[in-house]
Amino acid sequence: MVLLEARNVGYKYPRSDDQSISQVSLALNSNSLNVIIGPSGIGKSTLLNLIAGYAMPQAGELLMNGARITQASWQRGIVFQDMALYPWLNVSQNITFGPRMRKLPATQIEQRLTSLLTQTGLLDFKNKYVYELSGGLRQRVALAREFINQPAILMLDESFSALDNHIRKEMHQILLDLWTSSGNCVIVITHDIDEALFLGQKIIVMNGDPGTIKQTVVNPYFKSNFDDMTSNMAYFDFRRALLALIE
Incomplete structure (x- = not known):
């Protein structure tokens, strides 16, 4: 069941001459774990702020359960890097x-x-x-x-980026456990390709100028730890293809 839908969403920050994101369309289901990955400054955090209702798109629309998002709500929680x-x-x-x-x-x-x-x-x-x-x-x-x-939707904006690898892996497992027990829609922003491969059932690649969704892929390696994939050439081929989309 589609919980969140973006239809050709565009946004430009006040006093900026350039669009931050343009023509962003996606559909996310309840009980799903989704990762958005892409270069810095591509509009990933902008998209989360729009989904949260902290700002309104200037083009297109964002819908939750078929109703347009017009304001912030506890139904859409967000965890920032600074907590x-x-x-x-x-x-x-x-x-x-x-x-x-x-x-x-x-x-x-x-x-x-x-x-x-x-x-x-x-x-x-x-x-x-x-x-x-x-x-x-x-x-x-x-x-x-x-x-x-x-919340029906929980978003994490680079929430684990400041943690060392050991603590980050612990946080990954805690997030998975909480998501499994809650059954909500989780959206994670990350710059870490291996974090994306571990956490994302669906990986959404953003790129371009202005930022848009370049490709959405179903991840066959969801919950597969990088350390366990060192001899899996198919994993590395998939990883390289994702990196090529980002770069």
């Missing part, structure tokens, strides 16, 4: 901020919190303030803070 956590709140308070603002029942919030603290390995840190945590632990808090809202 934007609240330093004056502890881990549990950061995670539950959204549902508390929506005035969900306290018992429901507590049940979701306990489940997410367990899934993300944060149970022992629930009363810590975020400035006391490592970068990897803070990223777990940022993920849990969005997943607790149970």
Whole structure:
């Protein structure tokens, strides 16, 4: 079932002479894990901001469940690279901020919190303030803070790029586990081709000037770790073809 649809979307930033993105069309299903990859400055983050409802396209339209996106909504969560956590709140308070603002029942919030603290390995840190945590632990808090809202669409904008390889692999598995239990539509932006191959059921390649979707491919190596593919020549052929599209 198509959850999110972009129809010939175009956008130009105020006071800019150049289009950021143009003629962007895609259709994403619920219960799907999608990766957008492409060169820097191609409009990947712009597209996420439009999907989130932080800005409105100047051409085309974005639809969620057939209705035009006209404003931001908790139904479309986004995790940025800088995480934007609240330093004056502890881990549990950061995670539950959204549902508390929506005035969900306290018992429901507590049940979701306990489940997410367990899934993300944060149970022992629930009363810590975020400035006391490592970068990897803070990223777990940022993920849990969005997943607790149970958004239909969750977006990650280069969320793991600042982490070392070991921590990044841990975050990949946590994201997969959370996605499996939630069944929502996840959209990941990355510059890392191997991260894209591991996380993306569908890989969306953006390129051009202005940015547009050059190709969308179904990924036969979804959840296949790069280290396990070192002798698989078909994997490397597929990887090289993706790199050629990006470059």
